[in-house]
Amino acid sequence: MKFTQSSLVVGELATGQALSVPVFHMPAKDSAAAKVFIQANVHGAEVQGNAVIFQLMKQLEQMDVQGEVTLLPLANPLGINQKSGEFTLGRFDPITGVNWNREYLEHNIDIASWYQQHHHLSDQALIDAYRIQLIESCHAHLNSEWGVTTGKRLAVTLQSMAHAADIVIDLHTGPKSCKHMYCPEYDVESASFFSIPFTLVIPNDFGGAMDEAAFCPWWQLSEYARSQGHDLAVAVSAFTLELGSQERIDMDDALNDAQGILAYLSHRGVVAEKVTAAEMPRSACYLKDYKKFHAPAAGMVEYKAELGHMLYSGKPLANVLRLDRYGTDEEFIELTLQQNCVPILHFASASVYQGTELYKVMTNLFKL
Amino acid sequence: MKFTQSSLVVGELATGQALSVPVFHMPAKDSAAAKVFIQANVHGAEVQGNAVIFQLMKQLEQMDVQGEVTLLPLANPLGINQKSGEFTLGRFDPITGVNWNREYLEHNIDIASWYQQHHHLSDQALIDAYRIQLIESCHAHLNSEWGVTTGKRLAVTLQSMAHAADIVIDLHTGPKSCKHMYCPEYDVESASFFSIPFTLVIPNDFGGAMDEAAFCPWWQLSEYARSQGHDLAVAVSAFTLELGSQERIDMDDALNDAQGILAYLSHRGVVAEKVTAAEMPRSACYLKDYKKFHAPAAGMVEYKAELGHMLYSGKPLANVLRLDRYGTDEEFIELTLQQNCVPILHFASASVYQGTELYKVMTNLFKL
Amino acid sequence: MKFTQSSLVVGELATGQALSVPVFHMPAKDSAAAKVFIQANVHGAEVQGNAVIFQLMKQLEQMDVQGEVTLLPLANPLGINQKSGEFTLGRFDPITGVNWNREYLEHNIDIASWYQQHHHLSDQALIDAYRIQLIESCHAHLNSEWGVTTGKRLAVTLQSMAHAADIVIDLHTGPKSCKHMYCPEYDVESASFFSIPFTLVIPNDFGGAMDEAAFCPWWQLSEYARSQGHDLAVAVSAFTLELGSQERIDMDDALNDAQGILAYLSHRGVVAEKVTAAEMPRSACYLKDYKKFHAPAAGMVEYKAELGHMLYSGKPLANVLRLDRYGTDEEFIELTLQQNCVPILHFASASVYQGTELYKVMTNLFKL
Amino acid sequence: MKFTQSSLVVGELATGQALSVPVFHMPAKDSAAAKVFIQANVHGAEVQGNAVIFQLMKQLEQMDVQGEVTLLPLANPLGINQKSGEFTLGRFDPITGVNWNREYLEHNIDIASWYQQHHHLSDQALIDAYRIQLIESCHAHLNSEWGVTTGKRLAVTLQSMAHAADIVIDLHTGPKSCKHMYCPEYDVESASFFSIPFTLVIPNDFGGAMDEAAFCPWWQLSEYARSQGHDLAVAVSAFTLELGSQERIDMDDALNDAQGILAYLSHRGVVAEKVTAAEMPRSACYLKDYKKFHAPAAGMVEYKAELGHMLYSGKPLANVLRLDRYGTDEEFIELTLQQNCVPILHFASASVYQGTELYKVMTNLFKL
Structure with a gap:
């Protein structure tokens, strides 16, 4: 079955031209199957996710798709x-300088009071009601009296669609990067399905990105329910995949990464076919152990450390060429780190x- | 007396060239008099503060200056x-897109424990010790193992100098703007000295800007001291002046605004001469009542409302020309607001x- | 009569979205009347021409329009x-950095040989044939084997439409500017119809801009015909109006400038109504006497000379504030010129x- | 022998900070030996030339250098x-958008009249006089009454230094590029010394770039002398090397390319040591046969053709992914060319x- 195409308006350019995102949709065969939302290219230079969505569509067209699938490549036309x-x-x-991926909405729902009003519902009805609450919260924000910024309109419009799904995947890339992904701590075993060797295990709270916007409200609901003696699984899974370099x-x-996504969707029953994860060593670290190293000096940089490989303490990370310091011991600076790491x-x-x-x-x- | 000039290194460009800020300094005649730190042009297009500092120097050269004065025009060479x-x-x-004025350091001092260690000191000694703590916290941050960003290096270097002062003034402008200033709630009566008709009364907490970075730690200390039955005045005053348009x-x-600053410095005893504030009506509102109105539609904008004057509910704020909608009732959209305000x-x-x-x-x- | 609206595709954005320009059209009542082409906003910040086109449409709707009128506001959606x-x-x-207004096509027609082939035609038939030649030359360029740049596609697409007209007006603005216009030397008396006090008299040759692209081939044809003893008037008039500041x-x-354009169109018989030019002193200079003054030193600039008014030799043009040179005679530099001029x-x-x-x-x- | 370092001021930033270029200099042992001028990084992202200059300095320090060598890495600090x-x-x-490498000065010397005044001189004296003429023409331009643009000041300042040399080499890179070089037609055999497989043979006239600015006046002089029956060799050699990707x-x-430059300098007698050119197949084409292929459609591009290798007619150059055209035959466009070429x-x-x-x-x- 082919995907149908529609268009989501997310803003207007100065000329008046509508900013719109193509939306590809395949309806559910089984309404109980998990719903999927995948977007790509929210950062303008991070284009590879579009190719992955293309390959994914080509695969899914031939497969037995049980759950509703919604795909938004080219999700940020302005960017x-x-x-x-x-x-x-x-x-x-x-x-404004505001990062396009830090504009998603934190709902600030008073969960205690919301739960008191709805805890008599069945789990499924509770989840449905909460989902409606999240989507309405997005719409209310978009319609606020004083308006919303360009970035907020884009992000919250995307978010309101993502909230309708059970699985949310946001496709990014790094600048010059090996493949890695962000996975919330409560869901870390899911990382082994994707064709991605490195995983950042993130806390279960909101930092402004799409994945967090998608799973945090659900994790908060589950936590609160548990505190009330009600064991409610986190209803939504969300991941950010970083598909190499921009x-x-x-x-x-792109086909490799599409296969990895299919392996996860197969595991979740979205597709009836059995797709197995690629075999590869998979490692992870906690976000607090993901370190940013800032250039201690300006200059011309020769990048030396191989991405995705262990760099031992004291081994060359990069060199900085400083021609203005020719003839001194700062003309060529070798940068190293004082601990083992994987760049x-x-x-x-x-x-x-x-x-x-x-x-x-x-x-x-640590190994996954 | 003339100011002496030195240079503060705040970073390095890719070519290796040092980024430096000119520092103008006049020493204290009276070491008990309040110390002053004024910077300008942290946002690159907001240049008028440099002219104000120039005029201020020309005035102060002729005056009886009691307190130490440190002036940093052109404070952000990269910007x-x-x-x-x-x-x-x-x-x-x-x-990175990070706003240069949101990079100042929040110290996260454990005030309760710090106070327990130092409350035996005299007020002056307590203040001196706290000041050293703040400055050392800046230096520690600048020397952190993984380095700091370009913007953090600039901001925290400036901040470490500002922490040495009792009066901190940050000179900005709006885009197209009338004159206004930011003043913390606890210090609102100080706003009447400056030659500025509109004041935003801000909460006493940290939002990332220089003024907040300068006064917040001191307000927190005073609050804690008060909770311990110790009445300790907030030792540092800090303001952001918005000197019209960029x-x-x-x-x-610039001379007018220099006079306004001198009126405040005179009030504080930094200059021995009596300089009186300009007479003008002065109004204020709380930050929560300072509203951002976002364009509900794209287009060509004719700005109609006069800045700094009351705009009554329903009166024209701006018009949006939409030639792409020629012939419809959206070809020319008149924007109004539903409440009285001063743009x-x-x-x-x-x-x-x-x-x-x-x-x-x-x-x-409300009137000040 | 209302204008009809259509859309001219001039390119494609990276997302695939078409770049299009709104085209407003009113057909000729009298096919012998001069045809008009007016565009605006080829430089992205020069928006006032859109307002002028809007006002012009509102006027023309009520008037007796004899000649075909084609209006392209918002002519450069990318810019x-x-x-x-x-x-x-x-x-x-x-x-690429290429100025959007330097991309129009120089046709490089071999006029001697073209004229030999066509000089047997009546003047009108000659003009029609030449016009077709120009338009076909545009199309050939747009379809060249190796493709054309983004800017060339935009410019030559606009140019191919402009070549169909007898009167071509390109609406620009300066940065901070008083009103002025560019007028070819052979047509200088036309400048007195527009509501514009200053005129630059330009040579009759090609420099890459729309006005030159429109009139040059016709002036070349007339020159060649004259050299063959055939007195053929230049068939196309073209002007660039600079409508103040960006x-x-x-x-x-905008209504004032629309009236000025109408006065010229009335003079040319495009509208049946008599519209008279606004009375104002009008001055001009030759392009070779239009001087660019470059900042002799960097710094903060106070612009002093009033635009559109005579500045006498030695009078203040601008001041440059150099705080880094505080205490020297270069701390504040007064710039003057050595001859009378109008900034x-x-x-x-x-x-x-x-x-x-x-x-x-x-x-x-000199006076016009 | 070590190079000595000095600093060439080429402009001023808005803050007043001088823009300066490091100049590395080694004096001539033999004043009759050819003088060398090499600059790098006039385009800001094209940094590899700095590394080549660094490696060249490390080599030359150990060698027997006969001719004066002047090296300007980081030649465009603003860029x-x-x-x-x-x-x-x-x-x-x-x-302004003006390409930094199109700002060099065309001298427009009246060669016929200059030659009439100087042809009585010996060849060497003629060359010396002409060289002084070129340098003075640069200085006159820099001091013109109305000032010069930022880019002109940079370029002509560099050019005035380059005119003092007999060999001028400008180090650039392409965007994503294999190594190639620009060589004037009259000097094509020199291309075989550099470690560069592809050569663009350019006409002997001025297009605005440094290499052309350096050799054109000399080629023009030689041409004119020849027309007067005087066989005067072109006194200056100039090349632009494109050292791969930016x-x-x-x-x-960088060491490889430094060796290639040394091979040429050895051939010219600037260094006493014999350095032989690397062996490699070398090809060339005329500038008129160097084709720019423009994207016929927008979209996401997969670059397929290997740079520096023959691509046969009809073979895949690149693919364009157009998700907005999913389901049509334009969803994935394969681009090919209709003739053999080397991308x-x-x-x-x-x-x-x-x-x-x-x-x-x-x-x-063709083969070199």
Whole structure:
């Protein structure tokens, strides 16, 4: 079965032209099966998720799909179309600087009082009511008297669609990066289905990103229910996949990642076919152990450490060339770290200011 | 007496060139007199504060200055030098999008335990010890193992100097704006000295800006001391002045604002001369009543409401021209608000996306 | 009669979304009457022309329009929607830096040989054949084997429409500017119809802009015909109007400029009504006497000279504040010029690099 | 012998800070030996030339250097320090859009009359006089009454130094690129010394770049002398080397390119040691056969053709993914060319507007 295509309006450009996102939809065969929402390219330069969605559609068209699937590639038209020089300047609103992926809504529901009003419901009815509450909260925010910012309108419009799903996957990439993913602590075993070797285990609370916006309200509800002696599973799973480097389309690699997503969807019964996870070593670390290393000096940077491989303490991470200091011992600075780590990503440019975030590295890794 | 000039290094450009800020200094005649720290132009396009500092120096050179004065114009060289087209793109780090004025450090001191260790000291000794604590906290942050971002290095370096002062004034401007200032709730009567008709009364807590970074730790200390039965005045005063519109140098108007600052410094005994505040009606509102109005539709904007004047409910705020809707009743949209307000500033450009922050308006104003 | 609206596709954004320009059209009552093409906002920040087109439409709807009128406001959707910070970065292609108004096509027709083939035709038939030649040349360029750049596609698509008209008007603005216009030397008396006090008299040759692209081929044809003893009037008139400052919409002032355009159209018989030109002193200078003054030093700039008024030799043009040179005679630099001039426009920002184009001034003015 | 370091001021930032370029200098042992001028990084993102200069200095320090050597890495501090998002926006002036490498001065010397005045001189004296003329022409331009633009000041300041040399090498890179170089037609055999497999043979005339600015006046002089029956060799050699991709520092590869430059300098007698050129197949094409292929449609781009390898007619160049056209035969567009070529470079980003310059390819190649 083919996906049907529609269009979601998320804003207006200065010329009046509507900003719209293509929405691909396949209805549920089994209304009890998990519903899926996948978006890609909220950061403008992180394009590979579109290729993954394309490959996923090509696969799903041929498969026995039980649950409703909604796919939004090209989810941030303003960010994607914002060039500055030869690259895409799509990480933040060009007017305000606000990161497009920090604009999702924290609902601030008074869970205790909400639960008191609804705890007489069956689990399914409770979940349905809560879901409606989340979606209405999004709509109320979008219609607030003083208006909302461009970024908020985009994010909360996407979020209101995501809240209708049981599985939410947000496809990103790093700058220059190996594949890794963000997975909430309560759901860490799900990370082993995706074709991704490194996992960041994140706390179960809200930091502004889509995955957190999707699962946090549900985790909070479950926590509160448990505190009331009611064992209610977290109803929504949400992940952010970082599919390698930005500014790169690779259709073959996109197929690998589509297979990984299918393995997870198969596990969850969204597709009837059995799709098994790729075999690979998988490691993880806690978010608190994911370290940002900032350039201690400005200069021209030769990136040396191989991404996705263990870098032992004292081994070369990067070199900084400082021609202005020719003839001194600072003309060529070798940067090392004082502990073992796995470099996951590095800055995209080969010249940096002092303080530029040069590398992100995982420390204190453990096997999944 | 002339000011002496030195240079504060706040970072390094990719070429290796040091980023430095000129520092103008006049020593104290009376070490008991209040110390003053004034900076300008942390946002790159907000240049008028430099002219105010210039005029202030010309005045102070001729006056009997009791307290130490430290002035940092051009405080953000990276932001000031960052052009994009014909304007200065200096509101946020061009790499990360982070607002230069949201990078100051929240110290997270455990005040209860700190107070237990120091409450035996005299008030002056207590204040001195706390001040050293704040400055050391800044230095520790700057020297953290994993480095700090470019913006953090700038902000915390400035902050470590500001913490040495008793009076901290941060000179900004709006985009297209009338003059207004931010004043903490506990210190609202000080607003009447400056040559500024509108005051935003802000809560006594930290939001990331310089003024908050300067006074919050002291307000917290005073609050805690009071809870222990010790009446300790808030030792530091801090204000942000918004000196009209960005991208504008006006030397005559700078002299007016320099006079307003001198009136406050005179009140505080920093200068021996009596300088009286300019007479003008002064109004204020609480920060919660300072509303951002976002463009409900994209288009070409004719700004109609006069800044700094009461706009009555239903009166024209702005018009939006939508040529793409020619012939419909949306070709020309008149925007109004449903309550009385004073528009304080509006967006700098005459074309907007949907959701652009079009106006900031004060509501529920009261006389100062 | 109302204008009909259609849409001209001029490119595609990275998301695939079509870039389109609204086209407003009123057919000719009298096919012999001059045809008019007016576009606005090819530079993204120069929005006032849209308001002028709006006012023009409101007037023409009520008038007896003889000639075909085609209006393209919002003519550069890519430029208009390109924000960088709070302003519109729409002067050049953000990827390549190429000025959007330097991309029109020079046809390089071999006029001698073309004329030999067509000189047997009647003047009208000759003009029709040449017009077709120009339009086909545009289309051939757009369809070239190796493709064309984004800016070329936009410009040549607009140009192919403009070539169908007898009167071509391109609506721009300066940065901070008084009203002025560009008028070819052979057509200088036309400048007195528009509501614009200053005229730049330009040579009759091609420099890349729309007005030149529109009239040059016709002036070349007339010149060649004259050299063959055939007195053929230049068939096409083309002007660029600079409607004050960028980033400004003023509906009342737009009506003034619409009236000026109507006065010219009335003179040309496009409208049956008699519309007379506004009375005002009008001055002009030759393009070679239009001087660009570049900032001799960097710094904060106080613009002093009033735009559109005579500035006598040695009188203050602008001041440059250099706080880094406090205490020297370069702390505040007064800039003057060594000859009388009328400053027409100045740079938009109040801080400049050394070499920034600070002012454009007319010298050697004469009355029109 | 070590190089000595000095500093060349090329402008001023808005804060007043001087823009300066480090200059490394080694004096001549033999004043008759050819003088060398090498600069790098005039385009901000093209950093690898700095590494090549560093490696070259490390080599030359150990060698017997006969001719004067002047090296300017980091030659465009404004461009290098201009970030926009994670990449360097250093290809054009951020204010005007003007390409930093199109600002060099065309001298417009009246060669016939100059030659008449000087032809009585010996060849060496003639060359010396002409060199002084070129340098003075640069200085006159820099001191013109109305000032010069920021980009002109940088370029002409560099050019005035380059004119003092007999060998001028400008180190650039492509966006994503294999190594290639620009070589004037009259000097094509020199291309075989550098470690660069592909050469663009350019006409002997001025297009605005440094290499052309350096050799054109000399070629013109020689041409004119020849027309007067005087066989005067072109006194200056100039090349632009494109050292692979931008935003990349690779010290090992820099050593390869330093060796190639040394091979040429050895051939020219600048170093006494015999350094032989690396053996590799070398091909060339004429500039007219160097084709720019523009994206026929917008979309997400998978670059397929391997840079620096023959691509046969009809073979896949790149794919364009168009999710908005899912389900049609335009959902995935395979781009091919209709002739054999060698793709030399492609666009840096994986998403493009319609018309983006996607590839540059050499056609009609021949062996060197």
